[in-house]
Amino acid sequence: MLKKQLIMERALELFARHGFEATSVQQITEHCGISKGAFYLSFKSKDELIIALIDHFMMQITSEIDHIVRNTKDDEQLLYHFYYAIYHSFHKHSDFAKVLIKEQSQTFNKELILKMQYYDKLTENTILSMIERLYGEEVKQTKYDLMYCIKGFMNTYSQLFVFYNVPLDLKLLAESLVEKTNLLARHTTVPFISQELIEIVKQPMNGEITKEQILEIIRQRIEEIEEPIEKESLILLQGQLLEPTLPPVIVKGLLENIRNHPHCKWISYLLRRYYNF
Amino acid sequence: MLKKQLIMERALELFARHGFEATSVQQITEHCGISKGAFYLSFKSKDELIIALIDHFMMQITSEIDHIVRNTKDDEQLLYHFYYAIYHSFHKHSDFAKVLIKEQSQTFNKELILKMQYYDKLTENTILSMIERLYGEEVKQTKYDLMYCIKGFMNTYSQLFVFYNVPLDLKLLAESLVEKTNLLARHTTVPFISQELIEIVKQPMNGEITKEQILEIIRQRIEEIEEPIEKESLILLQGQLLEPTLPPVIVKGLLENIRNHPHCKWISYLLRRYYNF
DNA sequence: TATAATAATGACTACTGGGTCATTTGTCAA
DNA sequence: TTGACAAATGACCCAGTAGTCATTATTATA
Incomplete structure (x- = not known):
């Protein structure tokens, strides 16, 4: 290992x-x-390596962002935290970001393309839920367009640290994008990306993750993790999945236990979705 | 040939x-x-082929955009024409756009990377001049940031037709981006990309094109073009470069003669820059 | 210490891709 | 018809690739 x-x-x-x-x-x-x-x-192969890499980092980044969005109570701060978290992630994993941008949807195998679409979809959902929470009815017509712009900002500005090793002021960057996002959200009247276009564009999202898949991942993690609290929590959560006996509040607490372990963020994200927390 | x-x-x-x-x-x-x-x-090699392809299309697209910006008199219409022209180009050359996006700054050889940086720089200049003309002093602090956003819009939205074969309403797209651009231009107060950052980021732009290089390209074009007006205009322009005798107004007319020939747009663009028209 | 089990090695295979060049085919003037 | 020149061919070369497997080294167990 x-x-x-x-x-x-x-x-x-x-x-x-x-x-x-x-x-x-x-x-x-x-x-x-x-x-x-x-x-x-x-x-087993070179391909398996790149898949492992992409999974490893995308799980971390995706769940990190989602966690921030779910747990920032102050709406005023939400966008800021969102952008900051993203660029912080990219900065922390800048080698990975480089690979991702360079290889962007590259020719490599079908499985990987589906994988990337899957993570992309997850990010889109997170962004959309954030938009709805912040602006509500106000952006009913323009939310998909806004989501697209936010993704655009993420990509465009991230190229800066990926390709130039300039020390960047992440706080200023986040602040600047918050202003832009608010401007677009509050005043856009001519959306281009409509609900309809999204429907056409999105591939049939290749199925939700099943309970069995979650169990499989838990099993792997239990083997590789040594910290007693995280390990035990995982074992209890495993039991809960196989035969639900614990009240939700305890499950939530167990999730809290593992949330910060770098190898558990993904599991915790999946379980939060599974239990609809 | x-x-x-x-x-x-x-x-x-x-x-x-x-x-x-x-x-x-x-x-x-x-x-x-x-x-x-x-x-x-x-x-001579497979690399030479991809270089030829990139040159061929980037010359067309870059000069096309620049021409639109220079020749749209109505400021009210400028941004719209700009976006429309871009997406029209991408649509027309969608195979090329696909290659460009897929291979994006890919590992391939040094020469190509420099080439792409060069075309990128040209586009940036065009965008900047457009911004300055439209908003003037108003965006003194934010113009680089705005330029970056415009580039971001170009990239982000172009992925739509590159990857999905959906028939898109280019007019609506352009209109939508015009609104967004205006919003950002008029209300942004927290720029992230400063003049200073641009200075740091930009590589030493690998030299302006020299007169000799322009002459070389003209020579090539003269050989491959058959249409008498374009051919003769080129020959006169060649003479003018070697030994200036004609008044500017005539040179300008000659440029007008060749402007619309698909193989002359680049030359015409280079000469416009050379003579500062 | 002896034996079994596991981990690690690197020479090897099978294959692909860019690029070359002796040879063939086509063209056209004398 | 001939001979000179250019255009085009594809078998061939070689460097480099992913992946295998008989062999060896290391560790755990009895």
Whole structure:
């Protein structure tokens, strides 16, 4: 399990620098100081590696953002926290962001494209729920358009730190985008992206995650996590999924226990959705 | 010369579908119905092909946009024409747009990256001049930020037709973005992209195009163009560059002569800049 | 210590892709 | 018809790739 992490870390560095296709397994193993065979003990293929990377980071980032949006009580602060969290994530995982932008919907395999669409959809939902909460009826006609603009701001401005190593003032950036978003939300009268267009565009979202899939992920995490509180909480949550006995408030508490562990954020996000918290 | 065009057209189709790296020279030649050797008679390498493609289309698009901005007299209409022209271009050359978005700053060679930065810079200049003309002093503090937003709108919304074959209402799209741009221009008070940041970010713009380079391009065009008016105009302009004898007004007329020929737009753009028209 | 089980190695295979070049085909003036 | 030149071909070369597997090293167990 440690070997797997080493490979992921070192490979990400190379992918960020040279791109996925242009990095050979040979180079990765050299960069890790292991043999080629050892690589294939951890990953069935090079593709499995990139999928693992994307899952790893997208889970973290997506659930992080969603958590911020759900837990910021002060509407006045919500947008600010949202933008700040996003750029903070991108900054923290700038190598990953580089890969993501470089490889953007690249040719690579079908599974990955679906995966990216899936995460994209999740982000869209989070943004939409934020918009509805902040502006309500006011943006009924323009909310999809607004969501698109917000995604646009995210992409456009993130290129700045991805490609130039300039120290950026994230607070100012967030503040600036809050103002822009508010302007667009309050005064836009000619939306381009309509509900209808969204319907046409969106692929049949490849199914919600099932209980079985959640259980599978929990099982994996239980094995790799050592911290006793998180581990025990996971075991209880596992039991709860198999046979519900605990009251919601306790489940919520258990989720709170694991929320901050870097390897549990995704599980906690999935369970929050599952239980509709 | 015809063979070259055939290859470019057919290759673009494949690149748009599968991406540049994933398309082999073999596949290209099969798709063209020619031999592998024949390919290398037209292009020294696969890289030379993609460079030719990018040059071909970026020249057209860049100069088209610049021309629109320079020649729309009615300020009220300027932004609309600008957005419309852009999306019209993207729509017309949607295969190229696909390649561009897919391959976005991809790993491929240094030369290409510089090339893209160059075209990007040109577009930025066009946008800036438009902003200054429309809003003047009003946006002194926010113009770079605004320029960045406009570029963001261009990118974000263009993904729509690139990835989904939905028939889009370009007029509505342009109208919608005009409103957004005006909103941001008139009410933004917290810019993020400052003059200073731009200075830091921009690489030393790899030199203006020299007179010799312009002459070289003219020479090429003279050979491949058959239409008498355009051809003769080019020859006169060539002479003028070597030894200036004609008054500006005539030069301007000659530029007008070639402006609409698809293979002359770039030349006309370069000369307009050269003579500061 | 001896034995079983597991982890790690790197030479090897099978294959692909960019690019070359001796050879063939086509063209046209003498 | 001939010979000279250009255009076009595709078998071939070679570098580099993902992935395999017999062998060796390491660790855990009895």
